Amino acid sequence: MAAPALAKGKPAATDKFLSEPEIAKLKRIKVDLVAPPMVHKHEQVVTGAPRIVEFRMEIVEKKMVIDDKGTTLQAMTFNGSLPGPTMVVNAGDYVELTLVNLASNAMPHNVDFHGATGALGGAKLTNVNPGEQVTLRFKADRAGTFVYHCAPEGMVPWHVVAGMSGTLMVLPRGGLKDPVGNPLRYDTAYTIGEFDLYIPKDADGKYKDYKTLAESYTDTMEVMRTLLPSHVVFNGKVGALTGEGALKAKVGETVLFIHSQANRDTRPHLIGGHGDWVWETGKFDNPPERDLETWFIRGGSAGAALYTFKQPGVYAYLNHNLIEAFEFGAAGHVVVEGKWNDDLMKQVKAPGPTTA
Numbered sequence: 001m002a003a004p005a006l007a008k009g010k011p012a013a014t015d016k017f018l019s020e021p022e023i024a025k026l027k028r029i030k031v032d033l034v035a036p037p038m039v040h041k042h043e044q045v046v047t048g049a050p051r052i053v054e055f056r057m058e059i060v061e062k063k064m065v066i067d068d069k070g071t072t073l074q075a076m077t078f079n080g081s082l083p084g085p086t087m088v089v090n091a092g093d094y095v096e097l098t099l100v101n102l103a104s105n106a107m108p109h110n111v112d113f114h115g116a117t118g119a120l121g122g123a124k125l126t127n128v129n130p131g132e133q134v135t136l137r138f139k140a141d142r143a144g145t146f147v148y149h150c151a152p153e154g155m156v157p158w159h160v161v162a163g164m165s166g167t168l169m170v171l172p173r174g175g176l177k178d179p180v181g182n183p184l185r186y187d188t189a190y191t192i193g194e195f196d197l198y199i200p201k202d203a204d205g206k207y208k209d210y211k212t213l214a215e216s217y218t219d220t221m222e223v224m225r226t227l228l229p230s231h232v233v234f235n236g237k238v239g240a241l242t243g244e245g246a247l248k249a250k251v252g253e254t255v256l257f258i259h260s261q262a263n264r265d266t267r268p269h270l271i272g273g274h275g276d277w278v279w280e281t282g283k284f285d286n287p288p289e290r291d292l293e294t295w296f297i298r299g300g301s302a303g304a305a306l307y308t309f310k311q312p313g314v315y316a317y318l319n320h321n322l323i324e325a326f327e328f329g330a331a332g333h334v335v336v337e338g339k340w341n342d343d344l345m346k347q348v349k350a351p352g353p354t355t356a
C-alpha cells in the first residue's frame, strides 16, 4: 500500500482536545537537556497515550568569544549555549517547560515555540524578569523540527541574533517514514544552530568589545540594519564543530542532521556526501526528498536531513554560499571511520607530471 502513514489530509491539530482532569492523568517524564551538538536520549517510536515531558532551561547572558581572533559577542543564551539545547518529544505529547531567568541577568526574556499554538508561541505567557521563572505547557500536535526563540516585545531581533534560539523536534509517534511509508531510523542525531552575528567595529575597523550587554545594544542594532553579518557561525563560534568539536560517525551509521536558523536563510551541504532523505522545511508528515546535494533552511525554521555514511574520511558540513562558509565561519567537520569503498570512488592514477 502506498503512503499509509503520510499525508492523510487531516492536520494533526484537529485531534481531540483533552480536559484538564484528563491531562492530569497523563504520565509525566522529566528530561535532562544536553549541550549541542548532542541531542538528549529519546525514543524514535512510541506507543500508548501521550505523555507530559518536563524540561527546564536557564537563560544565561554572557560574553562569548566567537572567533580565533578573540572577537567577543555579548550573548544571550538558553542554557549557556548557541544554539539552546534541542528538546525531543513525540507528536501528541505535551511539552512542559520551566524557563528560569537567572538573577544575575540584566534583561527580561521569554520563549516563542514555533511548534506551539497560541499566545505568540507562548511568548506572551512566559515573560520573565531576572530572578523569575515561569512554566508553560503546550501540546506538540504537529510533527517536525521547529525553531524556538526569545521574543521580548520591542527587542525581538536583538535577542535572537544574540543567540536565543534552538530546536524542538516532535517525532511522529510511529517514527520517521520515507514517501511510501517505509520506516527511516537514525543511529545518532546532531543539532546544528547557525547564527548570523552583527559585531560592531570601531573607527579603526576593529571589532568592539563591550563591558555589558546593554552597552552593545545601540551599535549592534546599527550593524543589524545593514543586513550584513560580520560572522556566520555554527554553534556559537567559528570552528566550533572542527578539531576537538568535530562531529563523529562510522561507515554504515545513519546520522540525523538537525539544522536551525532563526533569522536568516541558509543552504546546508555535506561535502562528499548527500542528504539521503531531507525534510528541508522540517515537517515530518510531508514526504522527504531524496539524494539532495544542497538543501535550504528558511530563516525562521529548522530542517532535518538523514545520511548513511558510505566512505571514511573528514567531511565538511557547511552553508554552501562558500563565502559565508569559509570567510564568515559557517562550516563544520564530520570525522568518519571505516573502510574505503573503491567501487564508489577510486583514484585511478595519482597526480603526476603531464604526459603526451
Ligand SMILES: [Cu+2]
Binding pocket: 076, 108, 109, 110, 150, 151, 152, 159, 164
Ligand atoms: Cu531574550
